[in-house]
Amino acid sequence: MEIQVLPLSEADKKPKFTDETNLVFGRTFTDRMLLIEWKAGTGWGDARIKKYEPFVLEPAALVFHYAQEIFEGLKAYRWEDGSIALFRPEMNARRFNHSADRLCMPEMPEELFLKGIEQLVSLERDWVPGAVGTSLYIRPAMIAVEPVVGVKPSDHYYFFVILSPVGAYYPKGFKPVRIMVEDEYVRAAPGGTGEAKTGGNYASSLKAGLKAKKKGFDQVLWLDGVEKRYVEEVGAMNMFFAYGNKVVTAPIGGTILNGVTRDSVLQLSRSLGFEVEERKIDIHDLMRDIESGKVTEAFGSGTAAVITPVGELCYKDDCLEIGGGGVGALTQKLYDTLTGIQWGKVADTFGWIKKIS
Numbered sequence: 563m564e565i566q567v568l569p570l571s572e573a574d575k576k577p578k579f580t581d582e583t584n585l586v587f588g589r590t591f592t593d594r595m596l597l598i599e600w601k602a603g604t605g606w607g608d609a610r611i612k613k614y615e616p617f618v619l620e621p622a623a624l625v626f627h628y629a630q631e632i633f634e635g636l637k638a639y640r641w642e643d644g645s646i647a648l649f650r651p652e653m654n655a656r657r658f659n660h661s662a663d664r665l666c667m668p669e670m671p672e673e674l675f676l677k678g679i680e681q682l683v684s685l686e687r688d689w690v691p692g693a694v695g696t697s698l699y700i701r702p703a704m705i706a707v708e709p710v711v712g713v714k715p716s717d718h719y720y721f722f723v724i725l726s727p728v729g730a731y732y733p734k735g736f737k738p739v740r741i742m743v744e745d746e747y748v749r750a751a752p753g754g755t756g757e758a759k760t761g762g763n764y765a766s767s768l769k770a771g772l773k774a775k776k777k778g779f780d781q782v783l784w785l786d787g788v789e790k791r792y793v794e795e796v797g798a799m800n801m802f803f804a805y806g807n808k809v810v811t812a813p814i815g816g817t818i819l820n821g822v823t824r825d826s827v828l829q830l831s832r833s834l835g836f837e838v839e840e841r842k843i844d845i846h847d848l849m850r851d852i853e854s855g856k857v858t859e860a861f862g863s864g865t866a867a868v869i870t871p872v873g874e875l876c877y878k879d880d881c882l883e884i885g886g887g888g889v890g891a892l893t894q895k896l897y898d899t900l901t902g903i904q905w906g907k908v909a910d911t912f913g914w915i916k917k918i919s
């Protein structure tokens with residue numbers, strides 16, 4: 563499918579950032595967006611790259627009422643030689659379709675998903691910042707736009723991609739976060755939508771997030787939705803615990819997000835000689851193992867921050883420091899290696915990098 567590039571007038575061009583080191587995550591958007599429509603009967607069509615501007619949608623559009631929506635998140639990185647790289651974008655394409663299937667939305671051909679993003683980023687290449695730690699965040703999404711009040715899969719969808727230049731996540735170096743284990747609300751249950759990247763999951767997580775913020779925590783660690791006993795994941799990060807030479811994380815099984823960074827951490831840990839275990843983690847065992855010092859490091863993984871060290875975990879009235887509250891050697895090594903590969907400073911022996919022409 564050809565993607566039409568609509569002209570951009572001089573007036574449509576926004577002023578570029580002046581301070582690359584001061585970009586706030588998700589607040590600035592580039593001049594253009596990608597829009598592709600799906601209609602029952604004809605399928606995907608009308609692919610165009612156009613000016614970033616508001617949608618005109620009917621108030622009855624299905625997405626506003628029944629939340630038929632999915633999204634993705636990945637980044638483009640500017641290398642020292644000026645070239646631009648994506649990190650494992652085919653995994654986002656695959657996961658997008660996994661989410662689409664769960665929400666009864668049409669499958670987006672992987673080639674079109676990738677080609678659309680590459681073409682858009684290439685056109686907007688001047689918006690990819692180059693300062694250390696900065697990147698261009700890419701947000702693909704799909705929404706149901708058929709105007710009908712009635713629960714059913716839509717017969718009309720918008721697939722769109724917007725771009726946002728973002729500053730360094732850790733401008734002053736790593737800062738370990740404090741995490742509260744949520745023992746009242748749940749994020750996902752077996753058979754639910756936990757494994758899909760769909761807006762509703764995040765709307766229903768806000769309450770717990772606010773509760774944690776009020777108590778002075780950075781994030782919430784979710785437990786399973788049935789027994790509230792097994793560790794699942796954090797906000798938009800998968801969770802890892804190091805037991806000396808062993809790295810442990812919860813298994814993918816329907817209720818947690820299958821993170822691209824998670825998969826990369828598992829592969830990288832193995833290649834660094836660590837033993838890797840994907841298994842259920844009982845919160846009581848975990849707290850005991852933190853207390854006894856068996857858990858040497860804890861960290862989260864996700865596209866936004868790549869690796870986030872966890873310095874403290876609180877469950878009910880029990881607050882425990884992990885690894886002395888600092889940044890462990892493995893956490894640092896994984897962060898340095900992953901970001902090194904993303905910015906072209908470390909050889910990509912896994913074939914994870916896709917250059918944009």
Ligand SMILES: *Cc1c(COP(=O)(O)O)cnc(C)c1O
Binds near residue numbers: 796798823864
């Ligand atoms: C996006 C997301 C992650 C991280 O996935 P990455 O592909 O590593 O960015 C983890 N958990 C949730 C709930 C997410 O939405």
